Amino acid sequence: MEELDLLKTHWKKADHFPKINKDEIRRMLHKNSSSILRWILFICLAEFIVGLSLKGYYLIYETEKMKNYDIVLEVLGTLATAYFLIVFYKEYNKIKTYTDTKSLMKSILKARSWVKMYIAITMGIIIVQWTFGILDESVFHSFKEGFTDGAGAEHTAAVSNAAMVTIMLTTFTIIGILLLLYYRFVYVRLIQKLKKNYDELVSLES
Amino acid sequence: MNPQAELYFVNLLEENQNILHKICRLYTTDIDAHKDLFQEMVIQLWKAYPSFKGDSKFTTWAYRVALNTAISLYRVKKRKITTVEWDNSLQNIRYEEYDDQQEQQLSSLYSAVRQLNDIEKALVYMYLEDKDYAEISETLGISEVNARVKMNRIKTKLKTMINQEG
Numbered sequence: 001m002e003e004l005d006l007l008k009t010h011w012k013k014a015d016h017f018p019k020i021n022k023d024e025i026r027r028m029l030h031k032n033s034s035s036i037l038r039w040i041l042f043i044c045l046a047e048f049i050v051g052l053s054l055k056g057y058y059l060i061y062e063t064e065k066m067k068n069y070d071i072v073l074e075v076l077g078t079l080a081t082a083y084f085l086i087v088f089y090k091e092y093n094k095i096k097t098y099t100d101t102k103s104l105m106k107s108i109l110k111a112r113s114w115v116k117m118y119i120a121i122t123m124g125i126i127i128v129q130w131t132f133g134i135l136d137e138s139v140f141h142s143f144k145e146g147f148t149d150g151a152g153a154e155h156t157a158a159v160s161n162a163a164m165v166t167i168m169l170t171t172f173t174i175i176g177i178l179l180l181l182y183y184r185f186v187y188v189r190l191i192q193k194l195k196k197n198y199d200e201l202v203s204l205e206s
Numbered sequence: 207m208n209p210q211a212e213l214y215f216v217n218l219l220e221e222n223q224n225i226l227h228k229i230c231r232l233y234t235t236d237i238d239a240h241k242d243l244f245q246e247m248v249i250q251l252w253k254a255y256p257s258f259k260g261d262s263k264f265t266t267w268a269y270r271v272a273l274n275t276a277i278s279l280y281r282v283k284k285r286k287i288t289t290v291e292w293d294n295s296l297q298n299i300r301y302e303e304y305d306d307q308q309e310q311q312l313s314s315l316y317s318a319v320r321q322l323n324d325i326e327k328a329l330v331y332m333y334l335e336d337k338d339y340a341e342i343s344e345t346l347g348i349s350e351v352n353a354r355v356k357m358n359r360i361k362t363k364l365k366t367m368i369n370q371e372g
Contacts, residue, residue: 003368004333004361006308007315011334017227020244025216025223028248035246035279097271097279098254101328102347105278193324194278200325204352 036190037095037108043186044088044115051081051122070129077125084118105198112191123179127172215255218264219248225265226272228335232319232327233276243280250275270345273331277324311368318367326360333357 020028032038055078063071091111097104219226226247230240254271258264319330325346332342342357343350 003311003315004330004364006311007319008334008336010312011228014228014231015224017224017231020220020223022216022220025219025248026212028245029212029216029252031245031249033246033249033253033279034242034281034283035250035275036281037279039281096254096257097250097274098257098267099274100270100345100347101274101277101325104274108278190281193282197277197324200323201346201348204325204348204356 036194039190040108040112041092043190044092044112047115047119048081048085048088051118052078055081067132069132073125073129077122080121080125081118084114084121088114088118102198102201105194105201108194109191109198112187119179123175130171131168211255215252219251219268222265222268225268229272229276229331232331233280233324235320239282242283243276246280247272247275250279266341269332269335269337273328273345277328314368314371315364318364318371321367322360322363326356326363329353329357329360 055074058066058070059074059078066074088111091107091114095104095107095111099107226244227240229247230243234240234243251268251271258267319327322330328346329342332345337345339350339353339357343353346353348356
């Protein structure tokens with residue numbers, strides 16, 4: 001292509017850049033990176049800390065109110081968090097800027113996907129716990145009352161059931177919307193460019 | 207890392223800084239973003255420096271880390287104040303040796319390249335730097351055949367863009 005060759009000859013002469021001296025370069029070496037990798041690390045660590053703090057809080061202050069299955073779920077959840085944290089750390093350490101572009105992007109997305117999985121599992125555990133808790137304390141209790149106390153109480157139980165289900169669904173919907181918003185603003189914006197470039201490279205190979 | 211290594215690295219980078227400037231020119235549109243990306247590339251190169259074994263050329267290694275930073279790691283900051291945009295037509299270059307028509311062509315070419323996506327820019331960059339397809343494919347992590355096919359597509363795309371403009 002004639003045009004691109006014209007550009008090439010011009011490109012090679014294009015060396016009139018502002019010269020950065022050694023002192024400036026040395027100062028730059030010790031500045032903090034503002035790369036998406038650093039942001040991903042901070043966001044992921046923040047997510048782990050929030051997860052662990054919630055579990056810690058429940059295990060320390062709410063143990064008395066807990067049923068056996070709650071404690072089992074909390075302990076499992078904490079172990080899962082620790083496991084995910086270790087795996088994330090290992091995957092994060094595998095991210096090397098001197099590998100080829102495709103591998104680099106793949107390793108960043110992989111490290112991030114572990115945290116995504118962690119969030120999904122944590123949310124899953126919370127939803128199961130709440131569902132069990134609500135069913136256990138209110139609905140079943142009301143049902144029992146309904147059967148023993150006669151027609152009036154049965155009516156109350158039905159109202160109570162409907163109210164509980166509505167509250168549960170509303171809460172889950174609100175949490176779902178909040179999570180979606182969070183991912184849209186924090187995660188998608190951060191990773192969008194990387195994902196687009198990765199897809200472009202993958203599409204070249206298909 | 208010891209001060210000697212730091213000194214050596216700073217010297218190498220100062221000598222080869224145009225590699226980074228040229229990447230910045232392709233991937234940024236204003237002076238502040240150019241400085242930001244330059245700094246980020248320096249940070250990433252320094253972080254990765256322990257991995258540089260010296261068995262390959264410093265420039266080959268630096269190309270890879272710097273391009274990876276521009277494509278995968280650099281986060282464009284939103285600026286409230288519009289900063290000075292690069293002058294596409296001039297690029298700080300002497301134009302005396304080019305006639306009017308070539309000058310026009312060059313200006314259109316530079317602005318067309320700027321409109322390509324990040325991966326396409328990387329291919330064009332390495333092509334302009336006279337890298338062979340083996341190195342291009344190794345840097346991007348795609349096969350040599352696909353690198354060649356993509357480069358041909360980019361050439362056609364640029365041609366179409368320039369013709370549309372003209």
